[in-house]
Amino acid sequence: MNAYEFLNLGQSKKPRRSGLTMMLDKGLGSRSLDDLLNTSADYIDFAKFGWGTSAVINRDLIINKTSRYQAAGIMPYPGGTLLEVSVLKGKVDRFLKESRELGFTTIEVSDGSTEITKEERAKIIKKSREAGFYVISEVGKKNPILDHDLSISERLELIKSDLAYGSNYVLIEAREAGKDIGIYDADGNIIEDELEQLSSLGISKLIFEAPLKKQQAELILKFGSQINLGNIASDEVVSLETLRQGLRGDTIILLH
């Protein structure tokens, strides 16, 4: 039972289909994971092992972590960059096999750091689904110059086709820093016009990467606490939940 429960704040329960939180795990050790699961397990739906971090960590530790995430009802997955490296090296099948053996349940399909044709992207999404994985695809380029080149209509096109090919959710790229990329300007503020257009198809299948508190608060105020948010730092999950529940100055208006 949570403390101060008489305040009746209305917390959603897992498994849920909205108000999802994808947390960024950039190399947590076992004891940090103890703490994270004790304080925050109810508030995390996906744990992304950021970019290629899983490939520089001992297999046994990865397997230990994925099994503990799974036991806590959290779907662990390797960062999209690692898939892209596997594509570069012509080893996608091996990548899927290893990911399964490591206990990952979800695959992120992205082309943030490399060029991947639409055909190949579709093929990987389908293959991952067929192999039994949950799939999250990502739209956006990690390099700001390339990202600016990607028009809204191209983004919308990609979202639609990804979902058609089998993606369960589509992630809107913002990296770990959340600046000068996707819906955010160089200061990390939301570019309203981009957001409007991007959300024109509905937001239920989108997960917005939103590493900064002001981004989380603004998206919650705009779309409600049921918005799906990603790239949340591991020590910010509790804070994000307070934003969702109106327990922080930025969103207390939700309680009025």
Added chain:
Amino acid sequence: MNAYEFLNLGQSKKPRRSGLTMMLDKGLGSRSLDDLLNTSADYIDFAKFGWGTSAVINRDLIINKTSRYQAAGIMPYPGGTLLEVSVLKGKVDRFLKESRELGFTTIEVSDGSTEITKEERAKIIKKSREAGFYVISEVGKKNPILDHDLSISERLELIKSDLAYGSNYVLIEAREAGKDIGIYDADGNIIEDELEQLSSLGISKLIFEAPLKKQQAELILKFGSQINLGNIASDEVVSLETLRQGLRGDTIILLH
């Protein structure tokens, strides 16, 4: 015994009445608390469970943490925002009862996120003192626009009346980020004139929230290491103590 003790750096001992440090706990788990208490217990006087974070954490974990803080001579308390939520919901008595049961020893009385009349504020301060709590009240608004509207004379008035009604200390609001609020400009630099006026009544009963290192260093250089500082991140407590003792470049001049 500390390492390098022959350097004789003059560290203050708890319980103390100046040079206080209020740390911000925004959801530490049990193992992180082990580390914190082992490295930093001597340097922390108050642990604030930031804003409404205590309400999204399991009761047993909160109780475990408050008892360990207390055993280490640290006074734990729930963030002022949670009291404000309780005021909004007309449940202040319940809030005080639950806070006591959870092992909190101190109450923060603020109106950073909501409107609370002066009469109600005074009443809550008195009621909390009568219920046996230590009281820290806070002056400042979390919304920068509202905060700018609060004049220095209003702030001074509030400080005086809070102390008269029974606050043990008055906290000068700066949030977790320390920018564009209270005595800090949008870059987190101190607005000298505001600080001068605010400290005109003396600083012994004030605790300045100072989350950024440059703020901590500047306040220590101006008022000495006995200045009371708050909203210190849990992994910055050791660093702050080095600033107080002149063991970092920014304040080494204290040793001359």
Added chain:
Amino acid sequence: MNAYEFLNLGQSKKPRRSGLTMMLDKGLGSRSLDDLLNTSADYIDFAKFGWGTSAVINRDLIINKTSRYQAAGIMPYPGGTLLEVSVLKGKVDRFLKESRELGFTTIEVSDGSTEITKEERAKIIKKSREAGFYVISEVGKKNPILDHDLSISERLELIKSDLAYGSNYVLIEAREAGKDIGIYDADGNIIEDELEQLSSLGISKLIFEAPLKKQQAELILKFGSQINLGNIASDEVVSLETLRQGLRGDTIILLH
């Protein structure tokens, strides 16, 4: 064995003489150290107990930590500022004795926060080497105004003489924040001209402090993954290794 080993990413092994990483430990507790060593031991060569932090921590904890670092093939050392405080107080011999007793294997010789004559600097380097320590000297001033006064030719002179007197490596100062100091401008971007000149003598004996990801990425792209980097935050060591191996968008071009 690391996960995804079939990707064959070419990770260097310790002990190594290039591609060194110096991590900044600013007061890690024992459980955090468990995590750090489990995830990152292979990627850390030196652990600096930042500035004077070792002097505000219990001796037993310091001894426990240095022995665990050593067992993991990591050389622990106290920050240069603590040596400078010892010089100020006329207690260098006592400092070296205590450092050895605490289990530190390396000494950093700096004048970032104080004035130390060239003769004294040379004497301390030699004395430390004779006492059996590994020596890293540091070039740069922590105060930006004083740092700007230090010309490139003075820096080069100091590097050469430090190495001649026995320094094993020379550290290029950037502090914990990495801004407005040494080779970085106020935004933390590299000043290309400064870097060119500073690296004109070769980089194999230099360690560049590079706390920000963009600095790490840029230096790796310019000099290759074998560049020596320092002041890496403890929770960024895994990330840095992905940058070195081309496993993050910023440096994936290394794999092409």
